[in-house]
Every structure is written in C-alpha cells, then in structure tokens.
Amino acid sequence: MTNTAAVAPAPWPAPRAGAPVDATVRVPASKSLTNRYLVLAAVADGPSRLRAPLHSRDSVLMVGALRALGARIEEVPGDGGFGPDLLVHPLDPAADLGEATVDCGLAGTVMRFVPPIAALVRGRVGFDGDPHARNRPMDAVVDALRDLGVAVEDGGARRLPFTVGGTGSVSGGHLVIDASGSSQFVSALLLVAARFEKGLHLEHVGKPVPSLDHIRMTVAVLREAGVEVDDSVPHHWVVSPGPVRAFDVRIEQDLSNAGPFLAAALATGGTVRVPDWPEHTTQVGDAWRSILARMGASVEYDGGTLTVRGGAPIRGIDLADASELAPTVAALCALADGESRLTGIAHLRGHETDRLAALVAEINNLGGDAEETADGLIVRPRPLHGGLFRSYADHRMATAGAIIGLAVDGVSVEDIATTSKTMPEFPELWRALAATADRR
Ligand SMILES: O=C(O)C1=C[C@@H](OP(=O)(O)O)[C@@H](O)[C@H](O)C1
Numbered sequence: 001m002t003n004t005a006a007v008a009p010a011p012w013p014a015p016r017a018g019a020p021v022d023a024t025v026r027v028p029a030s031k032s033l034t035n036r037y038l039v040l041a042a043v044a045d046g047p048s049r050l051r052a053p054l055h056s057r058d059s060v061l062m063v064g065a066l067r068a069l070g071a072r073i074e075e076v077p078g079d080g081g082f083g084p085d086l087l088v089h090p091l092d093p094a095a096d097l098g099e100a101t102v103d104c105g106l107a108g109t110v111m112r113f114v115p116p117i118a119a120l121v122r123g124r125v126g127f128d129g130d131p132h133a134r135n136r137p138m139d140a141v142v143d144a145l146r147d148l149g150v151a152v153e154d155g156g157a158r159r160l161p162f163t164v165g166g167t168g169s170v171s172g173g174h175l176v177i178d179a180s181g182s183s184q185f186v187s188a189l190l191l192v193a194a195r196f197e198k199g200l201h202l203e204h205v206g207k208p209v210p211s212l213d214h215i216r217m218t219v220a221v222l223r224e225a226g227v228e229v230d231d232s233v234p235h236h237w238v239v240s241p242g243p244v245r246a247f248d249v250r251i252e253q254d255l256s257n258a259g260p261f262l263a264a265a266l267a268t269g270g271t272v273r274v275p276d277w278p279e280h281t282t283q284v285g286d287a288w289r290s291i292l293a294r295m296g297a298s299v300e301y302d303g304g305t306l307t308v309r310g311g312a313p314i315r316g317i318d319l320a321d322a323s324e325l326a327p328t329v330a331a332l333c334a335l336a337d338g339e340s341r342l343t344g345i346a347h348l349r350g351h352e353t354d355r356l357a358a359l360v361a362e363i364n365n366l367g368g369d370a371e372e373t374a375d376g377l378i379v380r381p382r383p384l385h386g387g388l389f390r391s392y393a394d395h396r397m398a399t400a401g402a403i404i405g406l407a408v409d410g411v412s413v414e415d416i417a418t419t420s421k422t423m424p425e426f427p428e429l430w431r432a433l434a435a436t437a438d439r440r
C-alpha cells in the first residue's frame with residue numbers, strides 16, 4: 001500500500017534582522033481592487049483591461065470563477081507589476097451554462113461576490129472551497145439571494161457548499177440584510193446590483209457593519225464604471241439599474257500587504273520606503289501612515305514614496321476597526337513596550353481562521369501576553385522567545401510571524417506558502433528585505 005498522505009513542508013526559519021533594515025519595497029497589486037474590477041468587468045457592457053493586476057491564489061480563483069460563469073479572460077503582456085495584464089470579455093446572461101462549479105478556495109471575495117453573479121446567468125452553479133471555507137459566514141449571501149427570488153440549495157446550512165440556480169435575471173428592489181458578519185455581504189450585492197431589473201435598495205439591520213472602508217471602495221469603483229450609487233443615508237445603499245461601463249484601469253499595489261514590510265522598520269529600528277504609494281486611495285492600508293506614526297515611527301510621504309523610520313521604542317496602541325490590518329498590528333503590539341487594545345474586530349473570528357484565537361495562541365506560545373476580549377485583543381509587553389508560529393492557512397498569520405521573527409531569535413513560521421493567497425512573492429521579498437540588515 002502506498003502512503004498518499006501529504007507531507008507538511010518544514011517550517012520556514014523566519015529571517016532574523018541583526019541590524020536595522022534599510023529597504024525599498026514594491027508589493028503586488030491589491031487583492032480587493034483586483035477582484036472588484038474582475039467582477040465589474042464580467043458584468044460590464046464591453047471588454048475591460050486590468051493593468052498590473054494581482055496574480056495570487058485569490059485572484060486566480062476569481063478568474064476561474066468568472067470563467068466558469070462564461071466570462072472570457074485573457075492574459076496579455078503588461079508593462080508593470082508582477083505579471084501580465086488581464087483582458088476580460090464579459091459573460092453573456094443569455095447563454096445557458098447547464099452545470100458549473102466554482103472553487104472559492106478560502107477567498108472571501110470569491111465566496112461572497114460570485115454567488116450573486118451566478119444569479120445573473122442561466123444554469124446551476126455549485127460553490128465550495130477549502131475545508132475552512134465551510135466555516136466562514138455566508139448566511140447573509142444565501143438569505144439575500146433567496147429574498148431576491150433566486151433558488152439556493154444548501155441543505156439548510158446557509159454555508160458552503162451550496163448551489164445557486166440562476167435564471168439570467170434578477171428583479172431587485174428593496175432588500176434587508178444583516179451585514180454585521182462581513183462588509184463583503186454588502187459589497188457582493190452592490191457590485192452587481194446595477195444589472196438587476198429594478199436596481200437595489202440595500203438596507204443593513206443589526207450590529208455595526210465591519211470594514212466600512214471596503215464598502216466605500218466598492219462604491220468608488222462602481223461610480224468609476226458609471227454606476228449611480230446613493231450612500232448618503234447610513235446603512236442604506238441605493239444602486240440605480242443601468243449598464244456597467246467597460247474600463248481600462250491600472251491597479252494600485254496592495255497597501256495592506258505593504259504593512260508587514262513597513263512594520264519591519266519598527267521591528268528592526270530601520271527604514272522602509274514604498275514607492276508609488278497612491279496620493280488618494282480607497283484602500284484601508286492607507287491607514288498605515290497614522291497607525292505606524294502612533295506606534296512611534298516617523299512617517300513621511302514625499303514625491304509618491306512613503307518612508308517609515310523606526311528606531312524609537314514601539315509604542316502600544318488603542319485601535320478600533322483595524323479590519324484586515326489587525327494581524328500585522330498585533331505582531332507589532334507583541335514587540336511594543338506598552339499595552340495595546342484592538343477593538344471592533346469580533347468578526348475576525350470568521351476570517352481565514354479565527355484570527356483572535358490564533359493571534360493569542362501564537363503570541364503567547366512565543367512567551368507573549370495576549371488576551372482575547374469580546375470584540376478584539378489586549379496585548380501586553382512581555383519578552384518573547386523563539387518557537388513555532390502556526391499560520392492556520394492564513395496569509396496574515398504567516399506574515400505576522402515573519403514580523404516577530406525579525407526581532408526575536410529562533411522563530412519559524414508554519415506553511416509560509418500560505419502567503420500565496422494574496423502575495424506569492426512574500427518569502428522572496430521578505431528575504432530581500434531582511435538581507436538589507438545583513439549588509440549594514
Ligand atoms: O471586500 C474586501 O475586499 C474585503 C473586505 C474585508 O472583509 P470583512 O468585512 O469580512 O472584514 C477585509 O477584511 C477583506 O480582507 C477584504
């Protein structure tokens with residue numbers, strides 16, 4: 001009998017910076033922007049081009065999902081970024097797909113954004129993903145589709161796996177959802193709502209919606225594509241019916257993923273520059289400027305380059321709604337000389353893993369003092385030691401371990417390859433960053 005069990009790769013010895021880093025870093029394109037533009041292009045009124053898009057597991061899954069729904073997506077040579085451009089020919093709502101399947105992997109943007117598109121094509125589309133994807137909240141998407149008159153077969157679970165029976169059109173109108181579990185529930189419906197016959201008046205009822213910046217990003221990309229959106233009343237979004245204009249867009253680099261590199265300046269007392277930092281952006285990662293300054297860095301924005309200098313002791317921080325930035329912030333908090341409180345992030349329990357539990361377990365496993373609260377984390381200063389930092393198939397856990405490893409001897413990170421979810425180049429870029437400390 002052959003043993004077919006997968007052998008887990010050896011943990012990745014996190015590079016330790018024995019001196020301050022001094023690096024200039026460019027990171028691949030934004031996951032959130034790439035996957036939004038892919039969705040918009042799939043329902044647009046003509047072919048669209050994405051320049052310098054992300055090529056990572058989440059974007060590949062999105063491309064695969066849209067192809068499964070009938071969009072034609074070509075790779076064409078690009079003039080920048082980390083790979084080819086993408087040319088997207090929209091899907092044809094009149095075509096009959098028959099049966100199709102979509103692999104969501106662990107991508108929230110795929111599992112939330114694509115089912116409403118499946119309602120706009122004719123066919124039965126099955127959705128599933130990685131084992132943990134079946135634990136991520138999907139109830140608001142399933143309920144919303146049903147309230148819109150779309151058939152969903154889910155065995156009553158309101159989670160993956162499920163099948164959406166699309167008829168090629170959705171009438172739309174007024175829809176009430178509880179989006180307290182994820183902002184992606186709102187974005188998912190807004191992104192395709194212009195293609196509903198009556199458009200959509202979406203209303204949120206329930207505990208606060210997290211990650212509001214991501215909804216602002218959705219509204220901004222819709223408006224760029226000529227879609228009329230009224231978000232003037234809190235908790236209400238009104239999308240007028242109409243075409244989504246085809247577009248040609250250059251995608252900004254992923255400012256959330258720039259975070260671990262900028263954090264390296266604080267962790268090592270060094271300097272990190274990120275060129276081509278957008279002057280105006282809807283990305284939540286723009287908040288690094290204020291967050292890192294509050295944690296003791298000097299932050300300068302000049303000529304399109306963001307420069308972060310560490311050197312002073314890292315200060316603890318009280319931070320609300322850190323959203324997807326939280327794991328990176330928590331890693332710095334574990335290296336800080338004062339207490340930190342991260343609040344308003346209860347929904348991180350439904351991310352790639354239960355991030356609150358994971359961060360507490362892994363920081364404490366290295367000797368730290370982190371505690372879970374009802375809606376976040378408290379991290380108190382305590383000297384850390386080496387050990388294994390587990391990543392739970394979560395790219396941001398893996399990068400959090402790498403940040404700590406710069407400053408603490410003997411840290412290794414489990415499954416560093418999980419960073420391929422949004423940044424396959426991470427290990428290589430990180431090694432180059434850490435090597436700048438060796439040269440000093
Ligand atoms: O719409 C998006 O692109 C995202 C929205 C946020 O989701 P939540 O609202 O579930 O936090 C964010 O954390 C995620 O990384 C990306």
Ligand SMILES: C=C(OP(=O)(O)O)C(=O)O
Nearest residue numbers: 106107108109324351352
């Ligand atoms: C929460 C995240 O991802 P997803 O898009 O899968 O929700 C994240 O990238 O931090």
